[in-house]
Amino acid sequence: MAADARRKDIRVDLQIIADMIEPGSRVLDVGCADGALLDYLVHFKQVDGRGIELTWEGVNACVGSGLSVIQGDADTDLKDYPDQAFDYVVLSQTLQTMHAPRTAVEELLRIGRRAIVSFPNFAHWRLRLYLLLHGRMPMSETLPYQWYDTPNIHFCTIKDFVALCEEVGITIERSISLDHNGTQRRIRTALFSANLFGEQAVFLLRR
Amino acid sequence: MTPTQPHIASSPNGRQLPGHRVMLGRERPLRLDCGVELADFPVAYQTYGRLNAERSNAILVCHALTGDQFVAEPHPVTGGPGWWDLMVGPGKPLDTDRFFVLCANILGGCMGTAGPREDDPATGRPWGLHFPVITIADMVRAQAMLLDHLGIEQVFMVIGGSMGGMQVLDLAATYPHRVFAAVPIAAAAHHSAQNIAFHEVGRQAIMADPDWCGGDYLSEGRHPHRGLAVARMAAHITYLSEGALHRKFGRRLQDRDVVTFGFDADFQVESYLRHQGHAFVQRFDANSYLYITRAMDYFDMAAAYGGVLADAFRDTPVRFCVISFTSDWLYPTAESRQIVHALNAVAANVSFAEIVSDSGHDAFLLDEPEFHRVLRGFINGAAEHRGLPRAAS
Incomplete structure (x- = not known):
């Protein structure tokens, strides 16, 4: 498929990630779903892109559109990759589903020179209010699951993630929060408001 | 392309075979x-489609244990469709409008390439068990x-299922610069104990047939058809799955309403296996079966690389x-995953898909739309990277 025939519009959080990636670099997308980000990166940023995806529907969609994607589990399969094999390792909207998020983040920075991590912010004011008013596990457009059938087993807030990075000795190069209507905030200079108004966050990390 | 040597291959039942045959290894x-x-030594091969001027659009298909070079045309012995007719042809995943598809009868085979059925040039008599034991690497x-x-320096792709997949892995490892893309399907990087065990049953069935004559049956004018048929029947079960057998046959009886209290083929599944065995011996050589199963048993890629795949x-x-x-319980997904883990460990460019199917190992030969869709996507992506023209839409 020619580049101009491909969709240039990707989800805004994916666009933020794509903008962090240097053209022509080597990228591993962990939990790449249907390959929307990888496809964009391969065709508009000429990256050497690879992906790991858990669901066979996602994998087959990716491979079927010519992307180099393997069926695998981010919790168990990252250890196979050699040190510093990629320029960027992306973990997009997947951290909260992992059994060992801290180990995972460390693995990302072993495999890649930089890691890009995005996740839903559990401290968003709507979720806080939902819990306060209803006394039940918050649900929203971006978090549509009941507590008993959610794949999201390790929620965190933007503050939590910043603290984790400090604890593990990870440098945050860039960090952006994204609110409901697409407004972006720089987390570093506005941690309090980002943590309150950001629905999701994107972090560019290095050792 | 025309054969450069006037040699003509013949099949196990003595028929002259179509396609090309060349003598190799004359200088080296x-x-x-x-x-x-x-x-x-002779190598018989068949081609479909046209090699482009740059010689960059070749796809080498590696056939499995009982396959041959007649990938996408009626089989010259059985008259049945080519074994990968669904995959190879105009507009098919291996699109012969775009690619030059090439398949050679493997070394040790019995459809025109050097193997135990061919004549030993030193004696003028069939090699039989004097044929050297060969390996996948050979x-x-x-x-x-x-x-x-x-004159093909690099193939665009090498592809094969089962033992064909073993050759794909070995070719990619041994000649990495002669291969742009490699597709091992339903394969493994080594033969498991279970696989070796099943092969041994097959070999023992052949060798237990008095018509095998210690391997010298061709000189004796006899054919160990019964032993070879039993080997095929046992192996055929391993190519299917419990689910597929149940779906196809269940416990249904063959042309009868009640069991006969005898040892006739009461059940459809028995009749089916007998038919498989009978059809197989028409087109296959018993000694070839011994040699090729042996080559598969010896296959262990990691061992050839210091134990690290x-x-x-x-x-x-x-x-x-x-x-x-x-x-597929013969070459289960776990074994493909080992290959993927090894490729990840060297940050190789790898795609890996497990296809949902109840057809067992044979699924790679069958009409599995998801499999074909995934493969088409991979081929198109690889062709784009190789700079080959796109598929006509």
């Missing part, structure tokens, strides 16, 4: 793993010699697409 013999050198060396002969692929430039099937 093929040195086999067992130490023997094969000089001036088959691959012969494939590379054929590519040399055809990843070392077989270090710095590989090849784009891999590994495919397995959920109900």
